[in-house]
Amino acid sequence: MDIIISVSVxxxxxxxxxxxxFLSRALKSxxxxxxxxxxxxxxxxxxxxGVTRETTDLLHKTNKIAEDVQKKADSLNTVFSAVQDFGQSVQKVNHSVRKVTDQITMETERQSKQISQTxxxxxxxxxxxxxxxxxxxxxxxxxxxYSRGGV
Structure with a gap:
């Protein structure tokens, strides 16, 4: 039994x-x-x-472009306002011309009989x-x- 224990050990x-x-090979792997x-x-x-830095730079550039576009859009608003004011002025002039033309037409029609009689x-x-x-x-x-004949 001693042998069996020795062999078992x-x-x-x-x-x-x-x-x-095998455990050391697995751990090494x-x-x-x-x-x-x-x-x-x-x-x-x-x-x-690197991607984070590039993304940050791109975001800053995008913000600058957006600010530039906003400034340009604001400056265009003044141009559009001026064009609108000009359109309203032209409309007022047209209205005045139409009013004067209507008055002249009415006056002419009213005085046409007098003109005809004149x-x-x-x-x-x-x-x-x-x-x-x-x-x-x-x-x-x-x-x-008569003077020639009488002379």
Whole structure:
């Protein structure tokens, strides 16, 4: 029984050695994997810092562009206000011209009868004038003819 215990202890010792050997290989492999993960994380951290800096710069530039666009939009608002005021002024002028034109039209229509009568009186006066001139020239011609015949 002593032999069995000795053999069992030796077998346990060999099994323990084998276990320790394979456990040390697994731990060494795990150590290499963890070293690779650490290197990858360091690289990733550096890349992430670079991306963060670029993102921050891009955000600042975007804010500057947005401010510039806002300033330009504000300056355009004054231009649009001026154009609107100009449009309203033109509309007022058009309204005034239309009002004056309507008044002239109404006055012309109202006075068209008087104008027509004045033109008729003027034509009648011209006709009378022409008849008087014709009569006067006939009288003078007759007088000259009579004067020649009597001399």
């Amino acid at each position: 030796a077998l346990i010792a060999v099994a323990f050695v084998v276990l320790v050997y 795990l150590q290499l994997t963890l070293d690779n993960v650490a290197v990858t994380l360091d690289s990733l951290e550096k890349q992430l810092d 033109v008729q009186w003027g034509n009648a006066a011209l006709n009378l004038w022409e008849k008087w001139k014709l009569k006067k020239s006939n009288v003078e011609a007759s007088t000259k003819q």
